[in-house]
Amino acid sequence: MKPVAFKNRYFKRIKNSNHLMSLDEIANEHLKTINSSWDFHIDDRHDFSDISQENIEKFIKKVEKNLSKSFSDDPMTILRKYELIKEDKLTFEAYLLFTSNNSPITSLQIGRFKDSVTIIDIIDINTNIFDQVELVLDGIRKHLMTEFIITGEAQRTVKYDYPLEAIREVVINMIVHRDYRDSGNSIIKIFDDRIEFFNPGKLYDDITVEKLQRGNYSSRIRNRAIANAFKEAGIIEKYGSGIQRIKNECKFHGVIGPTFEEFVHGFRVTLYKEKIKKKENEGVKQLFKLVQTQPNNRSTYFAQKLNTSVKNIERWLKQLKEENKIEFRGVPKTGGYWSVDE
Known part of the structure; x- marks a missing residue:
């Protein structure tokens, strides 16, 4: 809405009230009118x-x-x-x-x-x-x-x-x-x-x-x-x-x-x-408990136990590793995840 002049003062409507414009605001409005x-x-x-x-x-x-x-x-x-x-x-x-x-x-x-x-x-x-x-x-x-x-x-x-x-x-x-x-x-x-x-x-x-x-x-x-x-x-x-x-x-x-x-x-x-x-969701909590109680297992095993996808498990494992709560022990083919405290 354009400013309105009244008794040599300029006002503009902001929400439900009239706002008395400063000299800078008046100048800016003038510049906008001439692009x-x-x-x-x-x-x-x-x-x-x-x-x-x-x-x-x-x-x-x-x-x-x-x-x-x-x-x-x-x-x-x-x-x-x-x-x-x-x-x-x-x-x-x-x-x-x-x-x-x-x-x-x-x-x-x-x-x-x-x-x-x-x-x-x-x-x-x-x-x-x-x-x-x-x-x-x-x-x-x-x-x-x-x-x-x-x-x-x-x-x-x-x-x-x-x-x-x-x-x-x-x-x-x-x-x-x-x-x-x-x-x-x-x-x-x-x-x-x-x-x-x-x-x-x-x-x-x-x-x-x-x-x-x-x-x-x-x-x-x-x-x-x-x-x-x-x-x-x-x-x-x-x-x-x-x-x-x-x-x-x-x-x-x-x-x-x-x-x-x-x-x-x-x-x-x-x-x-x-x-x-990082928010620790319920899946991460359950996975950590599973690693603590059933260590030396891998993502496919944990996915079956928690009835979720391997992709979810791998994301949660990554978070737990970054938080230094778990670690992978052994060689890639036969090793598994363990709690760091064990």
Whole structure:
């Protein structure tokens, strides 16, 4: 439902009540009516001396690689085609993508906390937003725990205590969807048991935390020009798929799912280190008792006794082995399962 003006005030209907709109909300609604977003518009505070030719060339190479084609035009013509330059002036998007200086507008802080007040390390990253992605990921990685997994291959597999792909997705979402008109910083806090990602700017348009959790929402993009540049460069794969990808990566990694919280001036995503607790179903309990009372038997025997499939038995045996409750003794043809305590 569109906003309604009354005595120089703008209201919009939310459920059963009228909501007085802020200046930002009014501006956003105006931009939507002209099918635009603020980052498409000219940035009068910055000019070409504030951006880097090297950063422009890096962007063009990323786009060429992602689209598998080469541009024949000169860089300035390419930027005009992508509407990064208008009326021979920079847009807000162009400044954020290609800035050559440390910019307070892009400032993103990473803090390693021992508790809520004790800071072990702090990093301030205020580069152009393209370089920021990998710099932020490097800053987070240095504070994560790792383990080496022997796979039989020549190289060992490194496993982090958090799902890196979920972290990457959160970081990209922070940078692309941040409200750069807000003076607040983006802040990442790394604790012993969790990582908190806070971004200035509430959820955009009619998206709510409840809709995010249910997956019942359509993609709404605050910074359409920035999102398009990230997509052209291959950093974003598909609009609106990030939240589900974060959830899937957490589940695949074996840790509990993320939480989403909205505040007056921002939005926070939290990833956790805590492992998913495996539910011990009744079949697993019965199988463990059977192994204890009738050891040195195999999956086919247990399947007959419990009147279930061999596939189910093998899955339950795997769980019991992972929990260090049972072990296989003897050679494959004649051995069987035993309780570890026996």
